[in-house]
Amino acid sequence: MTQGNWWQRVGAWRALVQWGFFLWVVYIGVRFGMFVRHFESHGATPLVSRPPGVEGFLPIGALVSLKHWLASGTINIVHPAALVIFLTIVGMSLLAKKSFCSWLCPVGTLSEALWKLGRRLLGRNYRPWPWLDVALRGAKYLLLFFFVKIILLDMPALALAAFLDTPYWAVSDVKMLHFFTRMSTTTVVVLALLTALSFLYANFWCRYLCPYGALLGLASLLSPFKIRRDPEGCTGCQSCSRACPAGMPVHAKETIRSPECGGCLTCVASCPERNILRMGLPLWRRPLPVWVFPGAVVALFAVGVGAGMASGHWQSSMGYAEYRMLIPMAFMFGH
Ligand code: SF4
Numbered sequence: 001m002t003q004g005n006w007w008q009r010v011g012a013w014r015a016l017v018q019w020g021f022f023l024w025v026v027y028i029g030v031r032f033g034m035f036v037r038h039f040e041s042h043g044a045t046p047l048v049s050r051p052p053g054v055e056g057f058l059p060i061g062a063l064v065s066l067k068h069w070l071a072s073g074t075i076n077i078v079h080p081a082a083l084v085i086f087l088t089i090v091g092m093s094l095l096a097k098k099s100f101c102s103w104l105c106p107v108g109t110l111s112e113a114l115w116k117l118g119r120r121l122l123g124r125n126y127r128p129w130p131w132l133d134v135a136l137r138g139a140k141y142l143l144l145f146f147f148v149k150i151i152l153l154d155m156p157a158l159a160l161a162a163f164l165d166t167p168y169w170a171v172s173d174v175k176m177l178h179f180f181t182r183m184s185t186t187t188v189v190v191l192a193l194l195t196a197l198s199f200l201y202a203n204f205w206c207r208y209l210c211p212y213g214a215l216l217g218l219a220s221l222l223s224p225f226k227i228r229r230d231p232e233g234c235t236g237c238q239s240c241s242r243a244c245p246a247g248m249p250v251h252a253k254e255t256i257r258s259p260e261c262g263g264c265l266t267c268v269a270s271c272p273e274r275n276i277l278r279m280g281l282p283l284w285r286r287p288l289p290v291w292v293f294p295g296a297v298v299a300l301f302a303v304g305v306g307a308g309m310a311s312g313h314w315q316s317s318m319g320y321a322e323y324r325m326l327i328p329m330a331f332m333f334g335h
């Protein structure tokens with residue numbers, strides 16, 4: 001017996017959400033590029049409004065902002081959306097697995113497209129030896145530890161406030177734009193290497209190197225949503241384990257509790273038995289409708305960002321005159 005159509009189509013629904021979000025991020029990037037261009041051209045190009053969503057690309061600054069908020073009780077007004085987006089994504093992981101990675105993150109979407117292309121062209125993806133896989137997976141936790149130590153643990157309150165007052169922080173979004181639009185040779189080489197590795201190995205960046213994903217994976221351990229398998233009806237066919245991009249031994253566990261599980265539902269869609277494998281909640285024995293988890297993912301993101309907007313922690317406090325002065329000088333800060 002096969003699962004219902006909804007479950008089988010969950011991959012298509014996820015792709016729709018992923019690429020819809022990806023296009024939205026590209027739109028934000030282009031719009032921000034036009035905003036910056038206006039100031040770099042000294043007003044020769046039209047002014048467009050600045051999209052605060054671009055601050056989603058400032059997770060390290062958001063970590064500084066978070067500690068500053070915890071230490072002082074005030075939210076940084078230069079890039080408030082950075083903190084709102086960061087807290088939203090961490091909150092999503094606490095409630096709905098590492099779903100940001102597998103449903104919304106534009107880097108995850110590109111990475112997935114690359115390994116799927118690699119699998120199609122080469123007939124397979126590669127896997128490092130098990131001992132190397134474990135060692136490499138540790139790399140992202142080391143990077144996370146490094147950022148947590150220097151920012152959350154070691155950085156004194158005065159240094160936090162001083163950093164958030166610098167012109168560097170004010171134009172950190174512009175510098176992030178330049179990272180993509182004015183790539184150095186080193187950046188091009190590193191990105192080309194990561195692209196090649198992502199083509200060969202499933203989720204290379206996310207699985208081994210992304211410290212943000214490491215943080216979200218740890219937070220996701222507390223999520224009430226978990227992949228749950230009913231051993232009574234399971235035939236042990238192992239379709240789920242073969243399909244899992246995170247390499248989880250789904251067929252051998254009753255509940256997947258790993259920080260590597262992204263909640264992508266690929267295992268569920270691949271199971272030929274009805275209601276044996278599902279994304280479930282504790283104390284809720286009946287199968288949830290398939291739309292509940294994807295709906296929760298999108299709703300949590302919308303609620304988090306909406307709360308930031310509604311509470312006035314979204315638009316930057318920077319005005320036209322400050323941008324006119326700082327953006328043409330952005331290349332001078334931080335070197
Ligand atoms: S266990 Fe299932 S939901 Fe988790 S990563 Fe693997 S395929 Fe995706």
Ligand code: SF4
Nearest residue numbers: 234237238240251271
């Ligand atoms: S795909 Fe379904 S039936 Fe097959 S091993 Fe996994 S849970 Fe069991």
